[in-house]
Amino acid sequence: MIMADFAKRMKSMERSAGIIRGLFGTMNDPGVISFGGGAPAKEALPVDLVRMIANDVIRIDSRGVEALQYGSVLGLSDLRESVVKELLAPKGVEADSSNILITSGGLEGINLLCQLFIDPGDVILVESPTFVHCVEIFEMFQAKCVSVSMDDNGMVPEDLEEKIKLHSPKMVYVIPTFHNPTGRTLSLERRKKIAELGSNYDVIVLEDDPYRDIRYSGKDLPPIKAFDATGNTVLANSFSKIFSPGSRLGYVLASDEITSKLFDAKTATNSHTSMLPQVICAEFFKRGYYPAHHEMICGLYRERRDAMIESIDAFFPEGTKRTYPDGGLFTWAELPGGLNTTELLTESLADPDVRVAFVAGEGFYIEGNGMGNNCMRISFGSVQPERIREGAKRLGNLISKVMHRNG
Amino acid sequence: MIMADFAKRMKSMERSAGIIRGLFGTMNDPGVISFGGGAPAKEALPVDLVRMIANDVIRIDSRGVEALQYGSVLGLSDLRESVVKELLAPKGVEADSSNILITSGGLEGINLLCQLFIDPGDVILVESPTFVHCVEIFEMFQAKCVSVSMDDNGMVPEDLEEKIKLHSPKMVYVIPTFHNPTGRTLSLERRKKIAELGSNYDVIVLEDDPYRDIRYSGKDLPPIKAFDATGNTVLANSFSKIFSPGSRLGYVLASDEITSKLFDAKTATNSHTSMLPQVICAEFFKRGYYPAHHEMICGLYRERRDAMIESIDAFFPEGTKRTYPDGGLFTWAELPGGLNTTELLTESLADPDVRVAFVAGEGFYIEGNGMGNNCMRISFGSVQPERIREGAKRLGNLISKVMHRNG
Numbered sequence: 001m002i003m004a005d006f007a008k009r010m011k012s013m014e015r016s017a018g019i020i021r022g023l024f025g026t027m028n029d030p031g032v033i034s035f036g037g038g039a040p041a042k043e044a045l046p047v048d049l050v051r052m053i054a055n056d057v058i059r060i061d062s063r064g065v066e067a068l069q070y071g072s073v074l075g076l077s078d079l080r081e082s083v084v085k086e087l088l089a090p091k092g093v094e095a096d097s098s099n100i101l102i103t104s105g106g107l108e109g110i111n112l113l114c115q116l117f118i119d120p121g122d123v124i125l126v127e128s129p130t131f132v133h134c135v136e137i138f139e140m141f142q143a144k145c146v147s148v149s150m151d152d153n154g155m156v157p158e159d160l161e162e163k164i165k166l167h168s169p170k171m172v173y174v175i176p177t178f179h180n181p182t183g184r185t186l187s188l189e190r191r192k193k194i195a196e197l198g199s200n201y202d203v204i205v206l207e208d209d210p211y212r213d214i215r216y217s218g219k220d221l222p223p224i225k226a227f228d229a230t231g232n233t234v235l236a237n238s239f240s241k242i243f244s245p246g247s248r249l250g251y252v253l254a255s256d257e258i259t260s261k262l263f264d265a266k267t268a269t270n271s272h273t274s275m276l277p278q279v280i281c282a283e284f285f286k287r288g289y290y291p292a293h294h295e296m297i298c299g300l301y302r303e304r305r306d307a308m309i310e311s312i313d314a315f316f317p318e319g320t321k322r323t324y325p326d327g328g329l330f331t332w333a334e335l336p337g338g339l340n341t342t343e344l345l346t347e348s349l350a351d352p353d354v355r356v357a358f359v360a361g362e363g364f365y366i367e368g369n370g371m372g373n374n375c376m377r378i379s380f381g382s383v384q385p386e387r388i389r390e391g392a393k394r395l396g397n398l399i400s401k402v403m404h405r406n407g
Numbered sequence: 408m409i410m411a412d413f414a415k416r417m418k419s420m421e422r423s424a425g426i427i428r429g430l431f432g433t434m435n436d437p438g439v440i441s442f443g444g445g446a447p448a449k450e451a452l453p454v455d456l457v458r459m460i461a462n463d464v465i466r467i468d469s470r471g472v473e474a475l476q477y478g479s480v481l482g483l484s485d486l487r488e489s490v491v492k493e494l495l496a497p498k499g500v501e502a503d504s505s506n507i508l509i510t511s512g513g514l515e516g517i518n519l520l521c522q523l524f525i526d527p528g529d530v531i532l533v534e535s536p537t538f539v540h541c542v543e544i545f546e547m548f549q550a551k552c553v554s555v556s557m558d559d560n561g562m563v564p565e566d567l568e569e570k571i572k573l574h575s576p577k578m579v580y581v582i583p584t585f586h587n588p589t590g591r592t593l594s595l596e597r598r599k600k601i602a603e604l605g606s607n608y609d610v611i612v613l614e615d616d617p618y619r620d621i622r623y624s625g626k627d628l629p630p631i632k633a634f635d636a637t638g639n640t641v642l643a644n645s646f647s648k649i650f651s652p653g654s655r656l657g658y659v660l661a662s663d664e665i666t667s668k669l670f671d672a673k674t675a676t677n678s679h680t681s682m683l684p685q686v687i688c689a690e691f692f693k694r695g696y697y698p699a700h701h702e703m704i705c706g707l708y709r710e711r712r713d714a715m716i717e718s719i720d721a722f723f724p725e726g727t728k729r730t731y732p733d734g735g736l737f738t739w740a741e742l743p744g745g746l747n748t749t750e751l752l753t754e755s756l757a758d759p760d761v762r763v764a765f766v767a768g769e770g771f772y773i774e775g776n777g778m779g780n781n782c783m784r785i786s787f788g789s790v791q792p793e794r795i796r797e798g799a800k801r802l803g804n805l806i807s808k809v810m811h812r813n814g
Contacts, residue, residue: 002609002611002637002638002639002662002664002665003609004524004577004609004610004611004639005524006523006524006668007522007523007524007525007526007529008526009522009526010522010523010668010671010672013671013675017671017674017675020674037477039476039477040476042472042476045471045472045475045476046475047465047466047467047471047472047474047475048466048467048471050461050465050471050474050475050683051461051462051465051466051471054457054458054461054462054465055458055461055462058454058457058458058461059454059455059458060454060455064452064454064455064457064458065449065452065454066653067454067457067653068452068453068454068457068651068652068653068654069446069447069449069452069651069652069653070444070446070647070652070653071653103677104511104655104677104680104681105677105678107675107676107677107678108676108677111675111676111677115414115416115417115547116413116414116417117411117412117413117414118414119414119415119416122414133674133675133678136671136674136675137675137676140522140671140672140675170411202409202410202411203411204409204411230409231409232409232411240477244475244476244683245475245476245477246473246474246475246476246477246478246681246682246683247475247681247682247683248511248677248678248679248680248681248682249681255409257409258409261413261417264417264420264424264543264547265417265547267424267427267540267543268420268424268514268518268540268543268544268547269514269515269518269544269676270510270511270512270514270515270518270655271512271514271540271655272655273511273655273681274511274653274654274655274656274680274681274683274684275653275654275655276457276651276653276654276681276683276684276687277681277683277684280683
């Protein structure tokens, strides 16, 4: 046993690290119908395309050396070009590939932005509820997280402005589209307003938008970054939902000044993102596989969303509120009758007639005062429709039973 | 232009980031014979094996889903088993795979250890000279680096103990085998002594050992970690030199307590290392490709080392001192006659009859007082033998010319 002290940041993150282990630790039991994890469907993974591409290009006379040798810090240039042309331009974001950094997954983008901006004690404003995994990152950087209220249209700009005035934050962290955990989407008007607030108060708006590309109903909205006139908004995104999460590929779009600092921080973190997945993902776009693959996965998730929403409406008790996501992998339910979802989860997993997992709501709130304890995140992305119906039915029955028991 | 302040750590790393950009920025001109970069030979990359493995296992009914889906934080279990059995046990290190974390390249291991242990102002002891890229990491963590002297047998333990007493460091950073930049190897006696000093003074010994597996002459030595009785030594290694640098795969071997904290820091950095390269590297070991590949690359580098040493001895002026590495990719030359290698490099690249690159020595010293300004790191790993002879001849002639001119 060493006696040397760990750094202060490791103490700061103990709470959130504990929550993450608790939330996601026991979700892989095959006997359980799991609405818990946030992983994409395995049917959405382009396994055959990846093999075909590897077989074509991992050759001495093709891209084999490039895929295995050291690469450039910002990432593979043709992958960065594809981001600009196929993922940003169609969404109304004009960008130059020199402002794109390829990261080791979307979370690394969040991490690198913290390296750039967060000193211990700095305030980061987050949505209430928010993605707890990012709170863990923020706490590793010894930031103080303060929550901003949300409604059905996402983060409330009036509350954001008030919190900016009150706390002089360094950063605002926002998941604008098909939000994790709630599935909500920030309205157009608010996107403009949040970009403006970032510029006017000189706060970094960290826009984490990993679900935006899997929209399967409703009208597309431009990212907050499209309304950024000053470089205060930084867009972090991921290939996890449209290509493959295990590849750990993401990207950051930032101003020249921020990109130059990101270059230094990335160099000092892991030199560059793994080349083998970068080469294969770049070819996936260059060969034009993305549009058809995208259509396939959107169809798959639309069917699952529909199955989940119909089942919740059919099987959950009256008084249940749920969101209707136009994309992404999650819905969020608020249960009536003072039910505690943490207790419900324990009972659900223990009852041989139920055994349905979800994520209890309270872990997504940084307030820690019981907020969200009647809420649940319900993930439908990785469950087949008939299992969704069966799981929602079992869970709905359990909820009714518990409500009845509680009187 | 944003007005928001960057974090203090970005200011701390400006000096070292500038050195790295300067050192490695302009090394890819095909008209130059480059002894500059530290990349492995492209002939040492297992391009055909990687394609074959991908073609076999990236299938729905094999490891395709595993390679593309989210994975576990510590890394793929069969890859961790291979580390234990094929890379550690033969070197005299007994380890359990639960103490192995697979990282996104060797540098990420260094970075994560800093996350665990370094608060701003903490002292890290480093060799003089040392690997400047790691100094950049240390400065990102706002550590204060203090140098410990080296001789032909590596870091000098007497000076290390004195500096420990003087500075109460949190960490000692040491590259024991075929050291970057000098090619020197820490003696057996000193390995024992440094492990002991870590334990006795409760300092973390960060053993960075990415070259150790490419030994092509001399007798193998156990890592410092083999002599660690208390868990104070942490071994960070890389697959870059034995498999592929572009894959960004490395590993850390640490005590239970440290591994548990590494789990949290890795989660908050990028969740886990990319699965596609992990699956392929795991199969590379499981299928038994490593021993023959290892023999091939050792033969290749031995030939290049021999060509370089013979050429330096033949073409560099009398009074030149150089190291004789038993492995790795570098030798280190100290030039006579008060020559300044930074100026020499400029002249070498500008002279159409020379155009040979190397890395000038002074950037590897944190002292910044002119130390190493008559030294050069000479990398022979990625240059074919006939080009090594030609390059060393041209460079030797230039050195003689400059010495003659200087009188």
